[in-house]
Amino acid sequence: MAVPLACAAPALAAPDPVETLATTVCQACHMSDGNSVVPQFPKLAGQQATYLEKQLADFLEGRRRNEVMEPFLSQVKARDIKELAAYYAAQVPGPGVVLDPELAEAGRRIYEDGNEGAGVPGCEACHQLQGEGNVRYPRLAGQHQAYTIQEMLDFRSGQRANDKGGLMRRISERLTDEEIRAVAEYIAGL
Amino acid sequence: MKTRLLVVSLLALPVLASCAESGPPPRAEESGHGGQVWNEMEGEKLQALGAAGDAARGAITFEVCEGCHRNGGAGRVNGSYPRLAGQHAPVLIKQITDIRAGRRTNHKMVPFSGADVIGAQDIADIAAYLAAQPVTPDNGRGPGDDIERGGQLYARDCATCHGEFGKGAAARFYPRLSGQHYLYLLREARAIRNGERGNSNPEMVQAIKAYSDADLEAVSDFVSRLPPG
Numbered sequence: 094m095a096v097p098l099a100c101a102a103p104a105l106a107a108p109d110p111v112e113t114l115a116t117t118v119c120q121a122c123h124m125s126d127g128n129s130v131v132p133q134f135p136k137l138a139g140q141q142a143t144y145l146e147k148q149l150a151d152f153l154e155g156r157r158r159n160e161v162m163e164p165f166l167s168q169v170k171a172r173d174i175k176e177l178a179a180y181y182a183a184q185v186p187g188p189g190v191v192l193d194p195e196l197a198e199a200g201r202r203i204y205e206d207g208n209e210g211a212g213v214p215g216c217e218a219c220h221q222l223q224g225e226g227n228v229r230y231p232r233l234a235g236q237h238q239a240y241t242i243q244e245m246l247d248f249r250s251g252q253r254a255n256d257k258g259g260l261m262r263r264i265s266e267r268l269t270d271e272e273i274r275a276v277a278e279y280i281a282g283l
Numbered sequence: 284m285k286t287r288l289l290v291v292s293l294l295a296l297p298v299l300a301s302c303a304e305s306g307p308p309p310r311a312e313e314s315g316h317g318g319q320v321w322n323e324m325e326g327e328k329l330q331a332l333g334a335a336g337d338a339a340r341g342a343i344t345f346e347v348c349e350g351c352h353r354n355g356g357a358g359r360v361n362g363s364y365p366r367l368a369g370q371h372a373p374v375l376i377k378q379i380t381d382i383r384a385g386r387r388t389n390h391k392m393v394p395f396s397g398a399d400v401i402g403a404q405d406i407a408d409i410a411a412y413l414a415a416q417p418v419t420p421d422n423g424r425g426p427g428d429d430i431e432r433g434g435q436l437y438a439r440d441c442a443t444c445h446g447e448f449g450k451g452a453a454a455r456f457y458p459r460l461s462g463q464h465y466l467y468l469l470r471e472a473r474a475i476r477n478g479e480r481g482n483s484n485p486e487m488v489q490a491i492k493a494y495s496d497a498d499l500e501a502v503s504d505f506v507s508r509l510p511p512g
Binding site for chain 2: 207209210212214215216217218219229230257258259260263264
């Protein structure tokens, strides 16, 4: 007589399929602990879960496009989004690295006060003084300079257009290339 | 008949219900701005005025605005962004809806006040939140070298509408001036006199159209020193 399948289950639970997704698929770029080491790929560790959920849904539904990300999307199902977001939100972010302290100081002024002449708001209002974000706005702290710069340029060109009310598109239009580099440098050290 | 309906509908607006002063806003052609009627009651302005503003929700919606207007709407001493804390809700609603409708010229503000960013309810919420914020005594003041004359000008030309202490009149959409930053007062007074603001009350334009720069400085300085509360 065959043993019922339920009785044969191992004492240890099988690996969570979503965690497996993170550690086998996402890890290639973002790393299993979300602390990506390649500057073009964003760090996800400690990112706001609400932001990750929205971005994943936007990727799956075509509101955000990225040619590097696209081949991997077929392995992400809509039902996995919430858990996958929670997984990366729960990872511990590593320390950020500032490469150019002088540039970072110029970036701090923009981050905290904006640019009054050009009508750029301070980033800290939404993304918070230490860049941790909140349930409505993403964490920026410690992000790679190259990724932040690329996203700002994509917002400015309209290549990325999934921001609330077009706010990031309008703000990025008001920033110079040098200001974008500066603020990205400051964010990297938060 | 139209005027009477306007009065009745204004009195029914919750945001105005507690105000002792009431009555129709002045209606007059503003010169040089396409002949629009000052403070025409229509569209989303009416919607926002009629909505019950939720200050707690407004605090969250105002998050974005704090990037320029600072925490609690304190504004900036250098006048680049006005203090909004303690401003009357109807005034805030009028200004926001005027800016997004293009009636008030403010290109910096336009992207942040668009209909895809905030709706009429959000505007009512923000106004309720800001109106309840304390007016603190740390606003920017003028140089203080011509205050006496500024006070005389204020008493003669401004106090009738804005009140002896600059508290404005919510029901008539006259802004509170007390606690505002000197450099912002001066900037807007210049814009109003020069016909550059876009949505100025014609009576206001009339009151200061003969003012010299020195007059504007003196009266703005006086106003910046009114008791903030």
